[in-house]
Amino acid sequence: MPAEDCQEVNLFYQGIILAVMKTRRAALRSLAAATSLPLFAQHHQEEAQVHRPSAPKYFSAVDFRVVTVLVDLILPPTDTPGGADAGVHFYVDNTVAADPSLQKDFTEGFAWLGAESRSRHSRSFAALTATQQVAILKTASEAPDTPPGRFFTCLKNLTIDGYYSSKEGLVRELGWHGNTYLAEFKGCTHPEHQV
Amino acid sequence: MQVQSSPEVHDVVIIGSGAAGGMAAWNLSRQGVNVLVLDAGRKFQRSKFWTHVKPWDRQYRLGLGQRPPEFQLDIHEQPYTWRKGDYFDLIRVWGRGGKTNIWGRVSLRYSDLDFTSAERDGWEIPWPIRYKDIAPYYDRVEQLIGVCGGDDDQDSLPGSKYLLPPPAPRCGERLLQKAAHNIGVSVVAGRRAVLTKPHNGHPACHYCGSCGKGCDVGAFFNASDYLMEPALATGRVKVVDNAVVARVLVDGRGLASGVQFFDRHTGAEHTVRARVVVVAASCIDSTRILLNSKSHQFPNGIGNSSDVIGRYLCEQIRFHMYGFLPELMGGPVQNDDGIGGAHIYMPRFNHRDSRKRDYLRGYGMQFWGTGAQDNANFAKQLPGFGVDLKTAIKKRYPALVALHPYGETLPRAENRVRVEGTPLDRYGIPIARIEYKIGENEHKMAQEMYATAEDILRSAKAEILPFQRGSLDVAGSAIHEHGTCRMGADPKRSALNGFCQMHEVKNTFVVDGAAFTTASEKNPTLTILALAWRATDYLAGELRAGRIA
Numbered sequence: 110m111p112a113e114d115c116q117e118v119n120l121f122y123q124g125i126i127l128a129v130m131k132t133r134r135a136a137l138r139s140l141a142a143a144t145s146l147p148l149f150a151q152h153h154q155e156e157a158q159v160h161r162p163s164a165p166k167y168f169s170a171v172d173f174r175v176v177t178v179l180v181d182l183i184l185p186p187t188d189t190p191g192g193a194d195a196g197v198h199f200y201v202d203n204t205v206a207a208d209p210s211l212q213k214d215f216t217e218g219f220a221w222l223g224a225e226s227r228s229r230h231s232r233s234f235a236a237l238t239a240t241q242q243v244a245i246l247k248t249a250s251e252a253p254d255t256p257p258g259r260f261f262t263c264l265k266n267l268t269i270d271g272y273y274s275s276k277e278g279l280v281r282e283l284g285w286h287g288n289t290y291l292a293e294f295k296g297c298t299h300p301e302h303q304v
Numbered sequence: 305m306q307v308q309s310s311p312e313v314h315d316v317v318i319i320g321s322g323a324a325g326g327m328a329a330w331n332l333s334r335q336g337v338n339v340l341v342l343d344a345g346r347k348f349q350r351s352k353f354w355t356h357v358k359p360w361d362r363q364y365r366l367g368l369g370q371r372p373p374e375f376q377l378d379i380h381e382q383p384y385t386w387r388k389g390d391y392f393d394l395i396r397v398w399g400r401g402g403k404t405n406i407w408g409r410v411s412l413r414y415s416d417l418d419f420t421s422a423e424r425d426g427w428e429i430p431w432p433i434r435y436k437d438i439a440p441y442y443d444r445v446e447q448l449i450g451v452c453g454g455d456d457d458q459d460s461l462p463g464s465k466y467l468l469p470p471p472a473p474r475c476g477e478r479l480l481q482k483a484a485h486n487i488g489v490s491v492v493a494g495r496r497a498v499l500t501k502p503h504n505g506h507p508a509c510h511y512c513g514s515c516g517k518g519c520d521v522g523a524f525f526n527a528s529d530y531l532m533e534p535a536l537a538t539g540r541v542k543v544v545d546n547a548v549v550a551r552v553l554v555d556g557r558g559l560a561s562g563v564q565f566f567d568r569h570t571g572a573e574h575t576v577r578a579r580v581v582v583v584a585a586s587c588i589d590s591t592r593i594l595l596n597s598k599s600h601q602f603p604n605g606i607g608n609s610s611d612v613i614g615r616y617l618c619e620q621i622r623f624h625m626y627g628f629l630p631e632l633m634g635g636p637v638q639n640d641d642g643i644g645g646a647h648i649y650m651p652r653f654n655h656r657d658s659r660k661r662d663y664l665r666g667y668g669m670q671f672w673g674t675g676a677q678d679n680a681n682f683a684k685q686l687p688g689f690g691v692d693l694k695t696a697i698k699k700r701y702p703a704l705v706a707l708h709p710y711g712e713t714l715p716r717a718e719n720r721v722r723v724e725g726t727p728l729d730r731y732g733i734p735i736a737r738i739e740y741k742i743g744e745n746e747h748k749m750a751q752e753m754y755a756t757a758e759d760i761l762r763s764a765k766a767e768i769l770p771f772q773r774g775s776l777d778v779a780g781s782a783i784h785e786h787g788t789c790r791m792g793a794d795p796k797r798s799a800l801n802g803f804c805q806m807h808e809v810k811n812t813f814v815v816d817g818a819a820f821t822t823a824s825e826k827n828p829t830l831t832i833l834a835l836a837w838r839a840t841d842y843l844a845g846e847l848r849a850g851r852i853a
Binding site for chain 2: 160162182183184185187200203243246250265266269270273274275276278279282283284285286287288289290291292293294295296297299301302303304
């Protein structure tokens with residue numbers, strides 16, 4: 110049974126809303142908003158551990174190492190998780206595994222990365238320093254209408270999709286706290302924003 | 305294969321159970337009429353919707369091979385085709401409630417600007433009805449289904465005494481409203497068929513913003529919960545699910561005698577007999593059925609001696625423009641979910657000033673995707689990578705605003721649905737071919753739409769994401785098809801009268817978007833509901849008086 114069902118919220122209709130709040134801040138806001146409603150604050154379990162596969166579906170171990178490096182170059186760990194922390198390398202692997210045209214793009218893209226790395230530094234991409242890797246990626250990113258540029262755009266978009274649909278990206282990094290249960294929607298409460 | 309036909313003659317057979325078909329079933333059954341509804345799918349189970357599945361859990365479930373309920377009809381199951389070079393993205397929902405399971409809930413009354421537009425500018429024909437004819441029905445629909453909104457009505461957006469309280473605008477929406485106001489453009493409360501209070505036994509919205517995945521509590525109007533269920537409770541409605549209708553059958557008198565349909569899964573052919581047929585399969589599907597309903601009396605399709613049916617297909621033109629507001633950049637992240645989609649709306653205003661324009665008709669504007677979203681798709685348009693990109697995304701995330709104007713498309717005889725010579729579907733019935741292209745009028749209107757959107761964002765001092773002026777969303781993506789069985793006063797230039805009744809076939813009614821005479825810049829569903837209610841009031845009266853069947 111998927112993790113989501115374990116913390117499924119029970120809803121009682123006819124004006125009584127069962128609210129499961131994921132943050133204290135949201136809980137306080139909701140309690141304040143719903144003083145006229147009987148509110149059942151049901152204890153909910155800590156979210157189940159986020160599930161990660163143990164091995165890639167499509168990429169070889171060597172290529173997967175490159176994917177891991179790339180997603181961390183595009184969205185690095187800072188004071189918040191980076192691409193690999195958020196499992197984006199698995200997201201990319203999963204997506205490419207299902208799409209033959211993406212597989213073609215990545216094969217060509219990786220060939221270019223390898224050729225560029227050997228040409229500049231006589232090593233494979235994964236063996237370069239971070240500075241050297243960034244420089245090569247920058248070359249691709251600055252030529253969007255070339256094959257390496259298109260590969261870069263594809264990789265960047267996949268990384269953005271994977272990262273900002275993960276808990277690490279959407280919640281921890283950005284602070285999203287939506288798709289929850291509110292008794293009322295307060296909207297904008299800033300007097301300086303009014304017409 | 306044996307054709308299964310039942311000898312029973314139903315009072316009314318209704319094809320489709322979406323906004324139009326659901327309304328027909330509800331309104332006829334409560335007046336004592338027995339109806340049979342044929343729906344191409346079955347009821348969607350609310351308990352199976354992924355409404356509250358978070359984006360990361362969605363990835364996990366998909367990885368396990370699970371799938372959310374599929375609302376959209378797969379083109380492989382039921383193909384359609386289009387003219388080469390003019391792709392049309394047709395979205396169909398086969399199942400009880402039709403597209404209302406996942407619609408945008410925008411509920412705007414049409415005005416006499418719409419009903420009389422052809423009288424004023426001479427393009428094609430005017431509607432055979434006026435606002436005063438439909439206003440009482442708008443009143444009834446809003447009271448029945450629950451529509452929230454404000455009292456800030458305008459000539460292009462008639463008001464209502466029956467609206468539920470509007471949801472509070474988000475910060476970005478307030479700021480856009482202010483910016484528009486500062487350049488003389490009025491932005492009002494949106495009118496949405498979402499319950500901000502419990503209504504008629506349906507629960508109020510809990511502001512999860514996840515409406516697009518289907519509402520698992522039924523807090524916005526959908527024709528299955530709000531119309532079909534009460535209709536079924538009268539005991540006068542029978543439904544056959546998984547009934548893919550092929551043709552309306554015609555008898556020797558040139559009247560509809562029944563409907564031919566195929567079981568969606570087994571392919572078994574059925575016919576049912578009826579005194580009256582109400583067609584409500586959604587614009588393109590209804591039109592396909594009508595054109596395929598050929599007979600000796602109607603070689604061009606039932607009720608189509610005028611050759612109007614299939615023609616005058618209109619969608620609406622639309623684009624998206626995005627920006628970031630300086631007041632909100634780098635600020636705290638709010639829960640901007642609200643009732644899902646915009647809480648504000650910009651009514652059409654281009655008919656009010658004295659500026660001379662090189663195009664006809666007009667446009668309104670919506671603002672979906674303003675504020676903190678459950679994604680950062682805008683990030684794909686920011687340059688670079690690395691820490692700088694990550695920082696730039698985070699800073700802009702709470703400040704996102706989105707503008708998308710909708711423009712009226714002129715009805716043209718050459719924009720049409722046809723079935724001659726098209727491939728057959730799996731049941732042996734010709735599929736629909738869509739031939740549709742917008743014209744000079746729309747391209748010129750689009751230039752002003754871009755200018756207005758950009759003016760609002762400049763007034764707001766927004767950082768504007770790059771856009772391509774003049775570029776429009778793919779045809780069909782606004783999902784507002786109308787016009788291919790239009791109503792009108794002259795039977796040589798229209799297929800239906802003002803009650804959606806076929807001029808030539810008194811016992812056949814077409815009550816969905818196909819009946820519209822013009823497209824308007826406004827969303828059609830509220831008007832479909834009002835027209836279907838009015839048409840079936842008339843039909844019920846005619847049945848009682850014995851003037852039909």
